[in-house]
Amino acid sequence: MERARENSLETQPISPLGPVKLAITMDDMLMWREAPVPKNYSPLGIARAMTQALSRHHASDVFAFSNTAPAEDDPELLRVFDHWVGQGHHVANHTHHHASINWVDAETYIGDIERTEEIIKRWSSLAPRRYFRYCNDMWGDTAEKQAAVGDYLARNGYTPVPVSVGFRDSRFLPAYWRTLNRDDREGIAYLRRAFVDTAMHELRLHAANARAVYGRDPAHIWLIHGTPLGGDCLDEILDCFEAAGVQFISLEAAMADPMNALVPPRVSPEFIHQVEKWALVHGVPVDDRAPAILEEIEKLNPAPGESAVEIRARMQASIARHLGARPAPFPLATIQC
Numbered sequence: 001m002e003r004a005r006e007n008s009l010e011t012q013p014i015s016p017l018g019p020v021k022l023a024i025t026m027d028d029m030l031m032w033r034e035a036p037v038p039k040n041y042s043p044l045g046i047a048r049a050m051t052q053a054l055s056r057h058h059a060s061d062v063f064a065f066s067n068t069a070p071a072e073d074d075p076e077l078l079r080v081f082d083h084w085v086g087q088g089h090h091v092a093n094h095t096h097h098h099a100s101i102n103w104v105d106a107e108t109y110i111g112d113i114e115r116t117e118e119i120i121k122r123w124s125s126l127a128p129r130r131y132f133r134y135c136n137d138m139w140g141d142t143a144e145k146q147a148a149v150g151d152y153l154a155r156n157g158y159t160p161v162p163v164s165v166g167f168r169d170s171r172f173l174p175a176y177w178r179t180l181n182r183d184d185r186e187g188i189a190y191l192r193r194a195f196v197d198t199a200m201h202e203l204r205l206h207a208a209n210a211r212a213v214y215g216r217d218p219a220h221i222w223l224i225h226g227t228p229l230g231g232d233c234l235d236e237i238l239d240c241f242e243a244a245g246v247q248f249i250s251l252e253a254a255m256a257d258p259m260n261a262l263v264p265p266r267v268s269p270e271f272i273h274q275v276e277k278w279a280l281v282h283g284v285p286v287d288d289r290a291p292a293i294l295e296e297i298e299k300l301n302p303a304p305g306e307s308a309v310e311i312r313a314r315m316q317a318s319i320a321r322h323l324g325a326r327p328a329p330f331p332l333a334t335i336q337c
Helices: 002-010 043-056 069-073 075-086 106-124 143-155 169-181 185-214 228-243 251-255 274-282 293-299 308-323
Strands: 020-027 063-066 090-093 220-225 246-249
Touching: 020 185, 020 251, 043 075, 043 228, 063 075, 069 075, 075 090, 075 106, 090 106, 106 143, 169 185, 169 220, 169 228, 169 293, 169 308, 185 220, 185 228, 185 274, 185 293, 220 228, 220 251, 228 246
Parallel strands: 020 063, 020 220, 020 246, 063 090
Antiparallel strands: none
């Protein structure tokens, strides 16, 4: 009965103003160095599951923004791009090591962009637009850095693509890995439900934030990562989106909306997305609290060295070691309502 009530709520329209238009984008289809990959999963298998889901929902021309450092260790991972482009989608630049721009200087960040372009150019050159996505959707923690990287992108024909709706989906990776490793069937089912529910909740949240800022429903750019749970749940998420009145559009169409096409005139060192950046510009208080489920899932199958904090620390140490980055916590934005 409880689940039936939840399903009834899930099908309520995202917006009272009508259908919400949304472009699907993917990040990090090759995963990340030091990220755990469960047995019987691979980036190529995840990509296949995702393209099947996209095909079933008639979502075409989806851009994948991937860091490429994992392919340095295993060149076979690049077969993911062969598959992605072969299914009618596109590949774009997301830097090589996936460092936050906060952690490096502009010259290092630009060099990392160039390094990845050398790797992906045989796929990225086939795309109709040359797009770029900043790691963590951070565009520069100083005005000088923001200007230097922005000028480089403009000179080289890149259009930077923001995120207006995310759901912190990569944070589920450690818990799902632990739970799969222990063959905890009840835990697996719980995490899959929570993943889908969180995607819906965060879409409603960010869409409401956008209406508070603009008084309308802008075209949104949605982000999901190429994780095992993402591959397992994308089809169900898109089912739920459609049931709630979402219309899938191309990234090019979404980028025509001023919310996405214009760069917020503000230096934003925080880990926030485009809607919330504009909320700060316009002085509109919005709700951008992290979903409580992220703390709850860390209670599943705990083990030494396998927590989200410990895994993230290893991933960041790898970036520091290979790029000379200096990882540090991200500042919090004061935009809570």
